[in-house]
Amino acid sequence: MELYPINLKLAGRRAAVIGGGGVAERKATSLLAAGAEVSVFSPELTPGLSALHEAGRLVWVPRAYQSGDLHKFFLVFCATNQADINRQAAVEARAAGALVNIADAPELSDFYVxxxxxxxxxxxxxxxxxxxxxxxxxxxxxxxxxxGPEYGQYLALIAKLRPEMKSRLATAKERESFWRETIDHEALYLLKEGKFSEAEERIRHAACCTGPES
Missing domain, CATH: 3.30.160 (Double Stranded RNA Binding Domain)
Incomplete structure (x- = not known):
């Protein structure tokens, strides 16, 4: 079955994690990193989940999942070690309009992580x-x-310089050509070596040579 790739903005969205073990901890941690509002349903928590709860990062419902718990959630992760509970929660969550991921049954999930x-x-x-x-x-x-990290740094540098480059390069064709040619090994090597100002100067110089003044 062909999948549709998508990156979700989860800031302020409600997500439920059914289970309190290691898998549940990994799911909750990644959801929190994306800005989701996370509720965990489990009688017990891993030390990591307990620390997140104590820090006020997530809501803990200290009991097993029960019917009626999963209304108004956008995403639901079923991550207990009991297959029947995972499937029961998945059916209810899906009926309530949530997207469901079942840790032990990817073939029954609405999406994969x-x-x-x-x-x-x-x-x-x-x-x-x-x-x-x-x-x-x-x-x-x-x-x-x-x-490596230099690619993230390069992306941040591009984002910083994009408004300036847009003013220098008048047409979309010029800008497309410039960005394609600027992604070179030299700039990435400079960033990998920690030479951020040199990498930025290299990109600025390329813009001067490409733009209308050249």
């Missing part, structure tokens, strides 16, 4: 459609070794 590499605002994801998490992890490791 891909392996991902984040370097600043640069986000690279790898998905096997739930077919092989091990392969996804291996590919993630290979990609992470290839695209």
């Amino acid at each position: 891909p392996a991902h590499i984040a370097q600043g605002d640069l986000l690279i994801t790898v998905s096997t459609g739930g077919g092989s998490p091990a392969l996804a992890r291996r590919l993630k490791e290979d990609i992470a070794a290839r695209y």
Whole structure:
């Protein structure tokens, strides 16, 4: 089945995690990092989840999931070690309009959470459609070794200079050509070496040579 790739903005959105173990902790942590409002349903929590609750980062409902709990949630992650509970919660959540991920049954989930590499605002994801998490992890490791922090730094530098470049380069064609040619190994090497000002100057110089004044 072909999947539709999408990156969700979760700031202020409500997400429920059913379960309090290691899988639930990983789900909750990533949801919080994306700005979601997280509620965890479980009689017990891992130390990590307990620390997040004590810090006021998430809501803890200290009991097992019950019917009627899952209204008004945008995302629901079913991550207990009991398959029947996961499926019962998934059915109810889906009926209430939520998107559902079932940790032990990806084939029954509405979506998969891909392996991902984040370097600043640069986000690279790898998905096997739930077919092989091990392969996804291996590919993630290979990609992470290839695209280091300098790529995130480069992206931040581009975002900083974009308004200036837009004023220098009058047409969309000029701007497209400039950005394509500017992504070179030299600028990335400078960033990797910590030479941020030199990398910025290289991009500015390229703009001067490309723009109408050249």
